[in-house]
Structure formats: structure tokens, C-alpha cells
Amino acid sequence: MPPNLQAYRGSLLHFLADPAFSADAHVYHADGLLIVADGKVQAAGDYASLHATLPPATPVHDYRGKLLMPGFIDTHVHYPQTDMIASPADGLLPWLETYTFPTERQFEDPAHAGQVAEFFLDELLRCGTTTAMVYCTVHPQSVDAFFAASERRGLRMVAGKVLMDRHCPEFLRDTAEGGARDTEALIQRWHKRGRALYAITPRFAPTSTDAQLHLAGELAGAYPDTFIQTHVSENQAECAWVHELFPQARSYIDVYDSVGLLRPRAMYGHCIWLDETDRARMAASGAAAAICPTSNLFLGSGLFDFAAADAAGMALSLATDVGGGSSFSMLQTMNEAYKVARLKGHYLPALRMFYLATLGAARSMQLEGVIGNFAAGAEADFIVLDPAATPLLERRNRAWQDAGASLEELLFALALLGDDRAVAATYAAGQPVYRRAAA
Numbered sequence: 001m002p003p004n005l006q007a008y009r010g011s012l013l014h015f016l017a018d019p020a021f022s023a024d025a026h027v028y029h030a031d032g033l034l035i036v037a038d039g040k041v042q043a044a045g046d047y048a049s050l051h052a053t054l055p056p057a058t059p060v061h062d063y064r065g066k067l068l069m070p071g072f073i074d075t076h077v078h079y080p081q082t083d084m085i086a087s088p089a090d091g092l093l094p095w096l097e098t099y100t101f102p103t104e105r106q107f108e109d110p111a112h113a114g115q116v117a118e119f120f121l122d123e124l125l126r127c128g129t130t131t132a133m134v135y136c137t138v139h140p141q142s143v144d145a146f147f148a149a150s151e152r153r154g155l156r157m158v159a160g161k162v163l164m165d166r167h168c169p170e171f172l173r174d175t176a177e178g179g180a181r182d183t184e185a186l187i188q189r190w191h192k193r194g195r196a197l198y199a200i201t202p203r204f205a206p207t208s209t210d211a212q213l214h215l216a217g218e219l220a221g222a223y224p225d226t227f228i229q230t231h232v233s234e235n236q237a238e239c240a241w242v243h244e245l246f247p248q249a250r251s252y253i254d255v256y257d258s259v260g261l262l263r264p265r266a267m268y269g270h271c272i273w274l275d276e277t278d279r280a281r282m283a284a285s286g287a288a289a290a291i292c293p294t295s296n297l298f299l300g301s302g303l304f305d306f307a308a309a310d311a312a313g314m315a316l317s318l319a320t321d322v323g324g325g326s327s328f329s330m331l332q333t334m335n336e337a338y339k340v341a342r343l344k345g346h347y348l349p350a351l352r353m354f355y356l357a358t359l360g361a362a363r364s365m366q367l368e369g370v371i372g373n374f375a376a377g378a379e380a381d382f383i384v385l386d387p388a389a390t391p392l393l394e395r396r397n398r399a400w401q402d403a404g405a406s407l408e409e410l411l412f413a414l415a416l417l418g419d420d421r422a423v424a425a426t427y428a429a430g431q432p433v434y435r436r437a438a439a
């Protein structure tokens with residue numbers, strides 16, 4: 001059977017390397033064409049040269065004036081916290097006690113979990129996010145509800161059951177053995193089923209006993225192509241607590257390292273209060289950082305140090321961390337990342353931010369070639385961004401163009417001024433999964 005061919009014309013941007021370390025990291029075609037066959041990228045390039053290669057009846061969707069790029073990847077987000085976004089507290093630990101734990105309790109009910117998962121995924125797609133690394137709750141049914149909703153939409157999603165056997169309310173507590181047993185059953189049920197991928201998910205070191213962390217490490221060794229996700233060095237009170245709970249550990253990251261949780265496909269949220277030894281160890285292990293600027297500013301946790309992370313050679317990605325994060329939009333996340341970098345004396349170019357939200361994340365997850373750019377054979381998860389989505393963006397963009405602006409300048413305005421309104425359409429595996437309502 002001939003493949004299902006579709007083509008999309010518009011400005012086209014994707015990355016082949018990290019712009020911080022390579023002069024020709026990005027590929028841009030002002031008048032580009034993306035050709036999709038059976039849900040995968042067949043080719044991406046100049047309209048003028050590629051159009052001639054299409055069989056005559058191929059549909060060509062006209063997105064001229066808009067920007068086609070790979071879907072955003074959010075490497076750290078909590079779907080059960082959707083309904084408690086924007087809850088005020090004077091720091092991480094009181095925020096967890098007051099809002100997070102009572103909210104997560106509701107996910108014992110599969111119907112509630114399913115309904116929140118549907119809203120959450122709709123919201124991601126409205127914001128142009130096609131893949132996320134997602135925390136569920138301690139309840140296995142919260143994972144089933146999430147993956148079922150994501151499977152219905154055909155999305156490449158990574159998720160896992162939270163492991164938490166101490167320092168939390170009784171109603172959210174599992175046991176070391178029970179949590180490991182549930183995790184293994186969920187890996188067998190969901191990992192690599194369709195586009196689903198499983199993440200072993202100890203919430204963070206303070207809420208797991210040594211026994212639970214050891215069992216999580218054993219599972220990570222037994223299933224080496226699963227993901228791992230947890231929090232590290234987010235907040236100073238949290239770091240002091242970890243120091244008390246694990247006096248034998250050299251550092252917070254060492255608690256995870258000593259049980260085998262530092263390896264490729266491990267995603268560490270925050271990574272603010274690390275030292276040089278921690279950064280070097282993360283880089284050497286292949287574990288990656290999920291940088292969560294809206295959350296870190298909202299909870300007053302601290303400022304991620306981009307220069308130190310780059311000097312150590314750490315794998316980096318951007319993440320919303322909703323509900324600690326205050327926006328689902330990766331454009332708003334870039335906006336805040338830029339300002340966090342400025343406050344640390346570092347300059348973060350727009351091209352680097354778009355890289356971190358696409359190929360940088362895919363590389364951090366060892367998924368290059370699967371998602372994150374328009375390499376031939378990659379899954380066709382892509383978005384259509386509208387650089388004139390709002391009156392202000394339209395005006396700013398026109399002023400830039402009249403001044404002969406560079407791609408960097410145009411992308412910068414999109415990152416600083418854009419949000420969900422800048423996403424005109426979202427496609428997953430070549431299928432339309434969101435289209436902005438016509439004005």
C-alpha cells in the first residue's frame with residue numbers, strides 16, 4: 001500500500017546539535033516543506049527543492065507566515081497537580097503539606113484521575129507540548145488513567161507511579177515492597193506499549209526509606225531502558241533535611257547515586273544546589289537535569305546555574321513542574337529561564353532555549369531519532385507557531401522584520417511574549433491533535 005503522505009508548507013526550524021557548542025546547530029528554511037509519511041518524517045527542507053519530489057496528488061497544507069517546528073518536550077510535570085496550580089505557600093515543604101498531598105489523595109478514584117488526565121493532556125497540546133515526563137500519584141490507578149488517556153490521543157508520553165513510604169500522610173503512603181511490586185507490574189503493563197514509556201518515580205529522597213530507594217535502584221538495573229525521575233537539590237530547607245536523613249551521603253545526589261539511580265534516562269528535577277562534584281558525576285553518569293524556572297521563582301527555591309552546568313557538560317532540558325510551576329507553556333518557561341540565567345550573569349540565547357525544549361530534551365532522554373527534530377524517520381510530532389498570534393506579538397514581529405531582524409531576534413520575541421495563544425496547531429505522529437479556534 002502506498003504510504004499516507006501529507007506535506008506542510010511554512011517556515012521550518014529544527015536542531016541537529018546544541019547551539020551553545022556548535023556554530024551550525026539549527027536548520028532554518030524561510031519557505032520550507034515538511035513531508036510526513038505514515039506518521040513519520042520523510043523529509044524536511046526547502047519548499048522549492050522538495051515540492052518537486054512529491055507525487056502529484058499529495059495534500060500540501062499551507063502554513064505560510066507561520067513557523068513549523070518539533071513539538072515541545074516538558075521533562076518534569078505533575079498531572080495530579082493541575083487543579084492546584086497557583087497555590088501560594090512560603091516555600092516547597094509547606095506547599096507540599098498544605099496543598100499537594102491533599103490534592104493527590106483524590107487520585108485514589110480512577111474516575112477523578114481519568115478526568116484530570118484528559119484536561120491535562122488537552123492543556124499540553126494547546127501549549128504545543130507533545131511529550132512530557134509525568135509524575136502520577138502513589139496510586140497505580142492514576143498511572144493507568146494517564147496512559148489510557150494518552151494512548152487514545154496517540155502521544156509519546158513518559159510517566160510513572162510515585163514511590164513514597166515515609167514522611168507523608170498515611171493516606172498517600174506505600175511500602176518499599178508494595179511500591180516496587182506495583183512499579184514492576186506497571187512497567188510490564190505500559191512500558192513500550194504503543195508510544196507509552198515508563199518512569200520509575202521515587203518522589204524525592206526524604207519521602208523514601210533506604211529500603212525503598214534500594215528497590216527502586218534494583219528495578220532501574222533490571223529494566224535499563226525504563227526512565228527514572230525524581231527531585232534533587234531544589235530548595236535549601238529540603239537539602240538540609242536530606243543531610244539530616246542521610247548523614248553518610250556525600251551529597252543529595254549521592255543518595256541516589258549510591259543505589260544505582262544515576263544512569264542514562266534518569267531525569268533530575270531542579271538541580272539548583274549542586275556542587276562541582278555533583279555536576280561532574282551527573283554528566284559522567286548520563287543522567288540529565290530538568291530545569292524548572294517558573295516553579296523555582298514561584299516557590300522561591302533558587303536560580304539554576306546554566307554556566308556551571310555547561311562547564312560540567314551536564315545534559316539539560318526545560319520543564320514546567322506544574323503545579324509548582326505557574327504555566328503549562330514552554331514559551332513562558334523559556335521567558336523565565338532567560339531571566340533566571342540573567343540573574344546568574346549568564347546569557348541564554350533564544351535558539352538555545354528552543355533547542356533545550358526540543359532536541360536537547362530528546363537527547364537528555366536518549367530519544368534522539370525518535371522525537372525532538374525533523375530527522376528522516378523521526379515521529380512526526382510537530383507544532384505550528386504563529387508569530388503574530390496577539391496584537392502585541394504581531395506589532396513587535398513587524399517592527400523586527402522592518403528592521404531586518406535575525407532569526408534569533410524573532411525567536412526571542414516569541415519566547416518572551418508567547419504562550420498558548422502562539423500555538424496555531426499541534427500534530428502527534430502526523431495526526432492533528434489540536435487546532436486553535438479561528439478568530
Ligand code: GUN
Nearest residue numbers: 100203204231295321324
Ligand atoms: N519535591 C517533592 N515533591 C515535589 C513536588 O511535587 N513538586 C516540587 N516542585 N518539588 C517536590
Ligand code: ZN
Nearest residue numbers: 076231269321
Ligand atoms: Zn516536581
